[in-house]
Amino acid sequence: MLQNPIFIALIIFILTYTAIISEKINRTVIALFGAVLMIIFQVLPQKRAFAIIDFNTIGLLIGMMIIVIILKKTGIFQYIAIKTAKASKGDPWKILLMFSIIAAIASALLDNVTTILLIAPVTLVITDTLKLNPFPFLFAEIFAANIGGTATLIGDPPNIMIGGATGLGFLDFVYNLAPVAIVVFIVTMVIMKFIFRKQFKVTEEDKKKMLEFDEHKTIQDKKLLIQSVIVLGITILGFILHQAFELESATVALFGAVLLLLTSKADPDEILMEIEWSTIFFFVGLFILVGALEEVGIIKVLAEKLITLTQGSMLVTSMLILWMSAIASAFVDNIPFVATMIPLIQNMQAISGVDVTPLWWSLALGACLGGNGTIVGASANVIAAGMLEKRGSKIGFVQYLKLAFPLMLVSIIISTIYLIVFYV
Amino acid sequence: MNYLNVEASQHEMRLIQMGAKVEQINSKMCYIKFVIDGVPVEYVYNLNKKNKYFLERIKPYPLAVKTYENVADLVEVINIDIKQFKNVVKSKNIESFLTINKELISTIKKFEDLFLYYNIPLEEVELLRNKISEIQQEIVKTKETAERVFFDKDPENLK
Numbered sequence: 001m002l003q004n005p006i007f008i009a010l011i012i013f014i015l016t017y018t019a020i021i022s023e024k025i026n027r028t029v030i031a032l033f034g035a036v037l038m039i040i041f042q043v044l045p046q047k048r049a050f051a052i053i054d055f056n057t058i059g060l061l062i063g064m065m066i067i068v069i070i071l072k073k074t075g076i077f078q079y080i081a082i083k084t085a086k087a088s089k090g091d092p093w094k095i096l097l098m099f100s101i102i103a104a105i106a107s108a109l110l111d112n113v114t115t116i117l118l119i120a121p122v123t124l125v126i127t128d129t130l131k132l133n134p135f136p137f138l139f140a141e142i143f144a145a146n147i148g149g150t151a152t153l154i155g156d157p158p159n160i161m162i163g164g165a166t167g168l169g170f171l172d173f174v175y176n177l178a179p180v181a182i183v184v185f186i187v188t189m190v191i192m193k194f195i196f197r198k199q200f201k202v203t204e205e206d207k208k209k210m211l212e213f214d215e216h217k218t219i220q221d222k223k224l225l226i227q228s229v230i231v232l233g234i235t236i237l238g239f240i241l242h243q244a245f246e247l248e249s250a251t252v253a254l255f256g257a258v259l260l261l262l263t264s265k266a267d268p269d270e271i272l273m274e275i276e277w278s279t280i281f282f283f284v285g286l287f288i289l290v291g292a293l294e295e296v297g298i299i300k301v302l303a304e305k306l307i308t309l310t311q312g313s314m315l316v317t318s319m320l321i322l323w324m325s326a327i328a329s330a331f332v333d334n335i336p337f338v339a340t341m342i343p344l345i346q347n348m349q350a351i352s353g354v355d356v357t358p359l360w361w362s363l364a365l366g367a368c369l370g371g372n373g374t375i376v377g378a379s380a381n382v383i384a385a386g387m388l389e390k391r392g393s394k395i396g397f398v399q400y401l402k403l404a405f406p407l408m409l410v411s412i413i414i415s416t417i418y419l420i421v422f423y424v
Numbered sequence: 425m426n427y428l429n430v431e432a433s434q435h436e437m438r439l440i441q442m443g444a445k446v447e448q449i450n451s452k453m454c455y456i457k458f459v460i461d462g463v464p465v466e467y468v469y470n471l472n473k474k475n476k477y478f479l480e481r482i483k484p485y486p487l488a489v490k491t492y493e494n495v496a497d498l499v500e501v502i503n504i505d506i507k508q509f510k511n512v513v514k515s516k517n518i519e520s521f522l523t524i525n526k527e528l529i530s531t532i533k534k535f536e537d538l539f540l541y542y543n544i545p546l547e548e549v550e551l552l553r554n555k556i557s558e559i560q561q562e563i564v565k566t567k568e569t570a571e572r573v574f575f576d577k578d579p580e581n582l583k
Contacts, residue, residue, distance in 0.1 A: 075440075120430055125434055220440070
């Protein structure tokens with residue numbers, strides 16, 4: 001061990017996080033570089049670095065990615081979206097609302113980015129057909145995905161990380177976060193109807209074109225669809241029951257993934273190739289970086305400072321975490337932020353002996369909903385903005401901020417009331 | 425990768441609604457570039473697990489070469505093609521060779537437009553067929569009298 005590991009760990013950590021926030025270098029590369037530097041400079045040995053990687057989070061992410069990759073090949077999302085759009089009889093507001101509901105539900109069961117990747121292509125085809133500006137639709141879907149993802153353990157990476165670190169299960173997240181997520185969703189949709197009320201004009205001819213879409217054509221492999229839906233059902237049931245059977249969430253997701261690989265006879269090479277390995281390795285790098293800070297005692301010192309600052313008040317600490325995570329997540333990646341906050345809260349519990357469960361909900365609500373605040377707040381936003389830009393309708397940072405930030409603040413105000421009333 | 429997936433999904437949805445069966449295959453697209461005495465000779469081919477390799481020459485003029493089932497064949501075809509081009513670029517007729525090829529491709533495109541956009545009288549169809557036949561006969565006749573310069577492989581289309 002070097003003479004001043006605290007100083008070295010802090011320098012590596014700050015430089016790495018600065019590089020991640022600047023987005024000048026690929027976030028996965030720089031996170032792994034920082035992690036390897038922690039080992040090279042003997043802040044922690046390799047064996048310990050590998051041991052602090054949260055393989056429950058990694059396994060859960062990989063398992064769910066495999067399920068989604070196979071599921072999307074069935075065309076089920078296109079089927080649901082076309083069926084819904086037709087049921088809306090081409091009414092743009094109803095389509096926006098229904099697609100947002102689909103995005104919210106899908107995002108509660110899959111991750112946000114996947115949800116946007118599934119719903120956005122259908123949305124773009126539908127809005128093209130109806131000759132509508134796709135922005136209000138994608139904007140609403142981003143919000144819906146980020147709100148829906150807040151509601152469950154598997155909906156958003158911050159929740160996956162919190163679950164992995166704390167042992168809080170699928171149902172814990174549903175009981176504690178789904179009610180407030182539903183309220184936030186309803187309020188957000190009402191405000192959106194007001195904001196976009198003048199943008200929805202469609203000719204009867206275009207409506208007729210959209211109604212000619214045949215949802216049945218989208219299901220190209222019925223056998224695969226049945227297998228995928230059954231396995232997804234088993235997996236969700238597994239998440240509901242995993243605590244009762246003393247199984248980790250990763251075990252459930254990986255079981256579902258392997259079962260689907262086995263039954264669908266999908267080419268494993270093709271499926272594994274489509275996994276977002278850069279995201280997985282980003283998590284690996286972050287776990288080591290934050291683990292190194294914890295190893296040298298920096299996180300403990302920060303936790304003590306936070307307790308002193310808040311004078312041990314659960315109300316103040318909870319609000320501080322909620323608002324700090326919301327504002328931070330609106331501007332920087334919420335994953336590294338949450339990765340740092342998790343050991344901080346764990347240390348606060350260890351030092352004060354107080355039950356910090358409400359703080360996990362504050363962190364989850366702030367980090368997940370905060371991502372809605374700006375165009376760079378969440379990966380789903382960046383992807384949707386990129387799609388719009390490719391179609392020649394670039395959305396500027398400020399333009400997005402003016403619409404999204406107040407909406408995000410509304411969701412955090414609702415969360416504040418919820419936390420005060422029910423937890424602190 | 426995400427953008428590609430979104431684009432591919434949109435195409436898939438539109439094509440399925442048009443009645444197509446769409447199969448997306450992960451593959452490697454390979455661009456191969458040679459420069460032979462200043463003449464660029466370029467190919468593109470697609471490697472995939474379905475064991476179908478689509479080879480196309482894109483420069484000096486585009487030509488769908490063939491679909492192969494063995495990647496080794498594909499490299500050998502490029503090898504032969506390059507050797508042939510090395511021979512051709514030494515010829516004093518290189519400029520004419522390239523120009524005629526480009527004109528032939530342009531003729532095919534015009535011919536296709538003619539049939540896709542217009543209803544062609546039967547006698548005109550016959551006339552065009554005869555003209556094509558004349559050109560083909562002229563090519564075979566020329567082959568009989570011209571000096572052969574490439575022997576690594578026999579021609580596939582001049583029998």
